[in-house]
Amino acid sequence: MTLNLCVLTPNRSIWNSEVKEIILSTNSGQIGVLPNHAPTATAVDIGILRIRLNDQWLTLALMGGFARIGNNEITILVNDAERGSDIDPQEAQQTLEIAEANLRKAEGKRQKIEANLALRRARTRVEASNTISS
Amino acid sequence: MACSLSFSSSVSTFHLPTTTQSTQAPPNNATTLPTTNPIQCANLRELRDRIGSVKNTQKITEAMKLVAAAKVRRAQEAVVNGRPFSETLVEVLYNMNEQLQTEDVDVPLTKIRTVKKVALMVVTGDRGLCGGFNNMLLKKAESRIAELKKLGVDYTIISIGKKGNTYFIRRPEIPVDRYFDGTNLPTAKEAQAIADDVFSLFVSEEVDKVEMLYTKFVSLVKSDPVIHTLLPLSPKGEICDINGKCVDAAEDELFRLTTKEGKLTVERDMIKTETPAFSPILEFEQDPAQILDALLPLYLNSQILRALQESLASELAARMTAMSNATDNANELKKTLSINYNRARQAKITGEILEIVAGANACV
Numbered sequence: 397m398t399l400n401l402c403v404l405t406p407n408r409s410i411w412n413s414e415v416k417e418i419i420l421s422t423n424s425g426q427i428g429v430l431p432n433h434a435p436t437a438t439a440v441d442i443g444i445l446r447i448r449l450n451d452q453w454l455t456l457a458l459m460g461g462f463a464r465i466g467n468n469e470i471t472i473l474v475n476d477a478e479r480g481s482d483i484d485p486q487e488a489q490q491t492l493e494i495a496e497a498n499l500r501k502a503e504g505k506r507q508k509i510e511a512n513l514a515l516r517r518a519r520t521r522v523e524a525s526n527t528i529s530s
Numbered sequence: 531m532a533c534s535l536s537f538s539s540s541v542s543t544f545h546l547p548t549t550t551q552s553t554q555a556p557p558n559n560a561t562t563l564p565t566t567n568p569i570q571c572a573n574l575r576e577l578r579d580r581i582g583s584v585k586n587t588q589k590i591t592e593a594m595k596l597v598a599a600a601k602v603r604r605a606q607e608a609v610v611n612g613r614p615f616s617e618t619l620v621e622v623l624y625n626m627n628e629q630l631q632t633e634d635v636d637v638p639l640t641k642i643r644t645v646k647k648v649a650l651m652v653v654t655g656d657r658g659l660c661g662g663f664n665n666m667l668l669k670k671a672e673s674r675i676a677e678l679k680k681l682g683v684d685y686t687i688i689s690i691g692k693k694g695n696t697y698f699i700r701r702p703e704i705p706v707d708r709y710f711d712g713t714n715l716p717t718a719k720e721a722q723a724i725a726d727d728v729f730s731l732f733v734s735e736e737v738d739k740v741e742m743l744y745t746k747f748v749s750l751v752k753s754d755p756v757i758h759t760l761l762p763l764s765p766k767g768e769i770c771d772i773n774g775k776c777v778d779a780a781e782d783e784l785f786r787l788t789t790k791e792g793k794l795t796v797e798r799d800m801i802k803t804e805t806p807a808f809s810p811i812l813e814f815e816q817d818p819a820q821i822l823d824a825l826l827p828l829y830l831n832s833q834i835l836r837a838l839q840e841s842l843a844s845e846l847a848a849r850m851t852a853m854s855n856a857t858d859n860a861n862e863l864k865k866t867l868s869i870n871y872n873r874a875r876q877a878k879i880t881g882e883i884l885e886i887v888a889g890a891n892a893c894v
Contacts, residue, residue, distance in 0.1 A: 404615040404618060405615060405718055406616070406721065406835050407608070407718045408612075409615070423816050427815070435812045436812065436815050437622075437626075437814055437815065437821055438814070439816055459722075460824065460827070462821065466812065471622075473618060473622070473825075475827070475828060504734075505734040506731065506734035509729075510730045
């Protein structure tokens with residue numbers, strides 16, 4: 397059986413082809429999906445998605461969303477997604493540092509919420525860019 | 531002899547460096563003729579210069595019109611690219627609701643609180659020369675502000691687009707939460723930035739309602755400034771205007787620019803998204819409320835993106851209309867000027883012939 401993965405963002409579809417296996421970061425931890433997985437609906441956290449194509453692992457940074465698995469079809473809806481190979485590690489690292497500084501400075505509930513979101517996005521991007529080089 | 535420059539204001543607003551001098555009559559002989567015709571120029575050179583300036587202006591307006599038309603196409607492509615996402619989203623949201631109908635879900639984005647403060651999201655364009663597009667929306671915003679004031683509800687503005695930004699900066703009495711610059715083509719990133727702002731405003735309970743003011747694209751010649759309630763979201767995936775009239779998100783409209791008999795026209799397709807039943811054995815990895823919590827921000831984003839795209843399409847359409855009118859006006863002006871020019875030229879030639887004949891007669 398083959399597994400079909402479809403990653404959609406509001407702008408375009410990032411990925412639409414067959415894969416062997418994926419590892420998805422959900423709100424309740426990572427789950428691995430192999431062909432013939434039970435139908436599942438899950439919220440996707442801000443985190444990385446690892447895709448196995450034959451023997452090669454690819455990384456995608458996902459910015460939070462939703463996934464539906466069923467009938468060997470995986471549909472992932474996310475706000476934004478980036479391929480790990482497209483992210484500049486240095487730039488990502490810098491953004492992370494800025495985000496960390498912003499969180500320390502943040503005052504009040506609202507700013508904290510915003511800074512936290514930004515920090516988690518930045519961290520994910522760094523992670524995604526690092527897995528490529530390692 | 532001087533020109534009575536009744537048309538000069540409409541031409542000189544473009545301030546073309548090569549043409550502005552021509553519309554200013556030299557001040558030396560200020561005796562004007564009692565005019566019946568608005569363009570009463572006798573000076574041939576002046577007339578010729580003005581014809582040239584009008585021609586230049588017409589070329590510019592014509593080009594702007596074509597550029598706007600090309601951009602409408604691009605905007606429409608962006609909408610088409612986003613379709614798979616919005617379709618799947620609506621489908622999932624619909625199914626989720628079916629399953630959650632019986633349960634009592636509590637999601638922050640759908641929580642209805644007593645309204646003490648409202649955030650108004652005002653979407654304007656970045657550039658002018660598009661007729662009344664920006665003004666109409668800002669007027670609508672003003673009237674909504676007045677309404678809110680009357681109700682005794684506090685408000686704050688989130689301004690998107692340069693035109694709106696300058697408008698609100700000039701009016702310090704209107705509280706503005708944040709300014710966003712518009713872009714040539716709205717992307718998910720911009721929508722995300724705005725959504726983050728709106729989200730944090732709402733979740734931190736600084737505001738109790740978020741309304742979105744934007745221009746809905748109806749056709750190339752018609753667009754309506756509308757007000758939609760963005761937050762709190764109704765968990766059914768509906769979006770409501772202030773009168774409580776709800777539009778189901780499943781009925782998605784798509785505008786399409788086509789050419790019909792050499793003219794640009796717009797078709798609007800109504801697409802009813804098919805909502806196939808979910809497999810009943812679907813497992814929820816998390817609490818259903820949590821899943822809804824993940825879905826609704828996505829929905830919020832796509833709504834904002836949609837509004838930005840519609841607004842952009844309306845702006846471009848408005849610019850196209852305005853520029854096509856300007857081109858027509860320039861054509862008409864050019865025609866009148868040419869007639870005057872030819873008349874003056876002929877009068878001059880006739881005068882010269884008369885002079886020669888008279889001179890010849892005198893010699894005999």
